[in-house]
Amino acid sequence: MIWQFDILLLTLVVVCGFVSLWIKDLMGAVIVFGAYSFLMCLVWTGMGAVDVAFTEAAVGAGVSTIFFIATVFHTSRTIRYNKWDLSTKFFSSIICILMGFFLMVAIGDFPAWGDALSPVNNNVAKYYLENSMEETKVPNVVTSVLADYRAFDTMFETGVVFVASLVIFTLLLQSDGRKKLMKSAFQKVSFLNVSESLIIRKACGLMVPFMQLFALYVVVHGHYSPGGGFQGGVILGASLILLSMAYDIKKVFARFHMKFMIKSLAVGVLIFAGIGLICLILGGNFLDYSALSKLFPSMGSIKSRYNAMLWVEVGVALTVMSGMFAIYTSLSSNGKFEEGL
Amino acid sequence: MADQFLVLIVLFPLFVGLLIPIIAYFNKSVVWPLAILSLIGSFWAVFNTATQLLKLDPSSSISYYLGNWMAPFGIEYVVDRFNIMVLFAIICVSLLTTIFAKQVIEKELGDNAANFYSLFLLFITGLLGITITGDAFNLYVLLEIASLTSYGLIALGRGRALVATFNYLIMGSMGACFYLLGVGYLFIKTGTLNMDQLYDVLPLLFDSKAVLVGFVFIILGMWVKMAFFPLHSWLPNAYSLAPTAAACLMAPLMTKVSVYVMIRFMLNVFSTEYVYSVLTINNIIVIMSSIAIIAGSIYALSQKNLKKMLTFIIVAEIGYMVGGVWTGHVDGIRGAIYHITADAFMTLCLFMAVGCIVYRVGNDKLESLKGIFKKMPITMICFLVGGFSVIGIPPTCGFFSKWYLISGAFNSGAWYFIIALIISSLINAVLFFRIIEIGFFGAMSNEKPDYKSLQSIKFNEVPINMWLPLVIVSMILIILGIYTNEIMTNFILNIVPMM
Amino acid sequence: MILNIISILFFTAILYFSSSPLVFYLLNGLSICLILLGLFFFLGTSIGVIRFPDFYTRMHAAGKGDTLSSILILFGIALFVLNTGTLSIGLVLVCIKILLIINFIFIGSPTATHAIMDAGYGTEVKHWTNDSEGIKKKK
């Protein structure tokens, strides 16, 4: 941690935040927001939270920017102001400042940064750091906490992805009356008439297999290095998104259809929860992977934890991949699944 | 299996909720029975947990360690006499709503019905999880599940539901964010997320500012989620525009579960000593909730739309509970806890009845209720029972919760809260009797009674799977009222520490 | 790509077979030079993006300069990583990862530039000529 660098980053983060609020062109705001995410990613890295940084880069800066753009593309690019807006802004900024102040008040009460004696470092986290290797044989403590100690949280976080995709998918399937309402409420953006380009297609064709390979690596290698199901899944999803941008959605659908996608969305979470259920049936508690050793006696309880975590990550990756792609296709084609961006 | 009931409560709706999108591709007609089966399974698990719990000492609880990691390291499920009650309420409400909702969902959603059921069950999963969990962060994750599904469920409604959902989404995310910030502050100071451990550690940190900020943010977050008066603006539109089935499920549960979380944190994480003695903000909050009650009631009075009126009643009822807890007297807290269950059923009863009316009549404007008594007598009688409960007429349960609330307010000297409660009861009486009047008198174009128009109204009740749950709920309202004493002595008395 | 792999294998071999400090300093110097060069091109890119008169020329600066400078810097970093401490398979792995990134940038960045240009052309963004003042977009 170099404090000058930190302060520079934080200033930039704040500036980005303000700019993205100020800017009237929504597309611009989205881009600035992407920059904001990248900066945050640097901040996380500076703090040593590489896993978080990874996720932030993949999700915050990468995929969510695409989602934003897809949304803007189908709604409106500029904000329309009404006359109350100024006072609303005024009040909301006052509230924000008050909240911020309130949050800052307590900062003096916090333990110093990296304080070895702080409660955080001496309670649960300490246990994880000391025992994770012994109990799970996973060197990356983040993964062992996510996929084993607090696997139940992670299962529901995967569920969040499932729900989000399902909601967006279902909503955009709704009737035409709704679309009319949206069109009247927003200004339509002028349609970008992008010519189909051979170069882009070829380049994407070159990159996608490597991306997917890398994604699989991230999923599998989560036990040892930053990564895991979420990040790998996002990259997998991004590769599909890239393909469908270079060609169109139908091209991808030929391989990976919407119906299949919704199924694989559910299957991903089901893999996770199913492993938990198998543990339960085998006589352990829910998600107690060590019970799996009854099924595969050759693995000890520790080894079965290690392996179960891997499968769990695969489930997460499956859900996240199809989730990302489902959201993108729904948003970019406005629920029609024809062309996309 | 015997000791797995705690997790089975959550797993049944979770698995079926996840399976439904897959199954729906093969056979859409099994979705509804499957959903009901899963909820029955969950009910069975709750029931078994309850029987186990009731055999134990009143103050003890049953714990379940997910992944078999001991409490502060893994996630813990805890059932004690407080949340078993809330669990019962949730599972009963959701079971009845699901039975009720078949036709409504088919009518309102058509092709999307399967996905709707999936969201529906996951929402229930979220609420059950929030209630049963003993881990502050797990609570947040499940809160997110419940919130996200509820956004989806509401957005599937008609008309301007999307705009309403957007408002809800902004407010709801803010609420969840506040909660997360609060939990984060607590984590920084204590290094743990387990509620029991927090309860043990926090007394040493009562003078810490960070803990104060954490507390305030958790409570604020929950206030947003429960639509406590100045933060209520998302609720009326969201609930009145949502699909009927979603409104029936959400209106009784979402806000009540948030109240449960608030009370849980106040009693079992921060301890009553901190909340009532270290902090001295009781009076302010009781005044705020008095304002909330009166404002909610007055808003309700000004509505011409049945569902909207009910949503404002919810806002007022939230004021009851918040105020009751913050009176700081045992009676008030007991009343608030009792009211969580009671209000869940009351709201369910009212929303279901309105759902039936909308199903038959086609809209929910007050004028369209003319002569409804003759047309749908069963629905209307149940609606009345619900209304009486909201007003607080014995022997419905609303009366007894009101009793405790007023008693608590009297003992803590919060006369303004008593006045607010009474005024709101009176306004509720006006509200419901206005409906009775409209429904009873029918069309009245001129001075003379138009008996012919009354005679011409045909008996046109909703299908049995719609009115039967409604009748059951209205009976539950009365039964809850009659067995208040049992509930109090067996459950609530043990939860609230003597002060 | 093949060039990349050959070069990195070459440097690895040098490092593996020679334990002399001279090689160490040479490689270090090379990596510093590469990074500095990369930074220089970055500066040029930035100036170009600000100073060029229209959309196409700016994209030109950004596309070319950015690609080159990032590749140079990454290559420099790869050498630098390879050169820290004793050689091990882990370091080589990191190096290979960096090289993969280089390949990605090499393919991705020009393609992206091309895509943006294409989009601009498709929406008929006017290009700069001697007599036009500033940039005008057709609405």
Added chain:
Amino acid sequence: MTIVSNLPIYAMLVSFLTIFPIIIFGKNQNVREVFTFIAAFTKLYILFNLAKFVLDGNVVVCKLIQVLSFISIDFKVDGFGMLLAIVASSLWIVTSLYSIGYMRSLKEHAQTRYFCCFALALSATMGVAFSANLLTMYLFYELLSLSTYPLVTHNQDQDARTGGRKYLTYLLGTSIGLVLPAMIITYNLTGTLSFNEMGIFGNSIQIGTLTILLIMYLFGFAKAGLLPFHSWLPGAMVAPTPVSSLLHAVAVVKVGVFCIVRILTQIFGINLLSSTHLGTIVCVIAGLTVLVSSLVAISQDNLKRLLAFSTIGQLGYIVLAAGVASKLSVTGSMLHISMHAFGKITLFFCAGAIYVATGKKYISQMVGIGRRMPFTMVAFFIGSLSIIGLPLAGGFLSKWYMVLGTLDVGKSWVMVIYLISSFLNVAYFFPIIYKAFFCTDNESLFPNEIKEAPLAALLPPLVTASITVALFIFPDIFLNLAKIVVGVN
């Protein structure tokens, strides 16, 4: 002695359960009415069985369910409750008969609903009469308000709507707004809500608090029609006459005063009332009600409205007598509940009979009606005698006790109120009777031939009139019941 028995519950359930056969046989009028009568007679039979115990000086108790740890739905039958129960249920029989005559001859709609609500209202009345604590009383009090609403608004026209709205606004508004908080405050002060002969407030409670509570209770039970919460009663006269007669002369208003007298005697206690200024407050409020309502009654032309105001005055008597707080006056007050009931129901029946036979509502249209409906008007005369408090009718006895009671504790100014109001009663009743019988042929609006209402509408007033007379001669049952409660020999 205390006897535990379920009879009170049966007495209540009888009329409640009748609802179901009434609904089931709703299409078949005769069968439906048979069930009403069966229930009415069974109820009366049960009550007389109970009355035997009570007259022996016992108190019958039973407990339905423990709703809160400190309060249960409890029933206790003492003389006072018994008195109200017998009055209400015996009049139910008569009224049912009358209802049949009235409803059928006017071909009213929704008769099934009417009879259902009637039965429900009776159950609620029993509940109030037998309640052993405030909560139980409150419960049945509310049930009564709600179950009578469809009766009041039976006509379903604009007037009914206005009247019904007023009815519920006053009754529910006061009970929720005043009684409920008062009840909870009472519980928190004393720790109990059970009725007790000595009152439940100890000496420790400040007199100011008690005054506030007293006023809350007095106005809270708005069924008693104390000024200024009286105006629902004239408003509710839009109801069909049998409803007005039973509910507004007997059940509803009597339940109101019953509650107030119960609270004055068994929550506050006679001693507390007489030893502090609380009794005086009651007297002033009730006295004002008596005088004002009597004055208003004089100026009424609508017969039913006149009777309504007269009722308000008479209810004032009862509360007044309880407020005087001597044993004799309380006896009188209890007795008056029954005496006034029989007298006033006669009057209402007569008004209804007149309406059925001639369609006339206003007194000015009734000149000479005695020539056409002599039996009805004789009954009317007897009823008015009872209300005024003249001998040969039961009202005299109760008024006698009340006046004696005022002298007993030396509140002679209260006696003045009684006297003045009695004169006022004469002033608004006798003109009617005079014009009905003793007008010249020119003035008479009716031909000189006897044409009474249908038998079912004529018989009931004659029966009740004769009971009124009989009660003057044999008041034993009611008098003894009242005496047992108060403890006068």
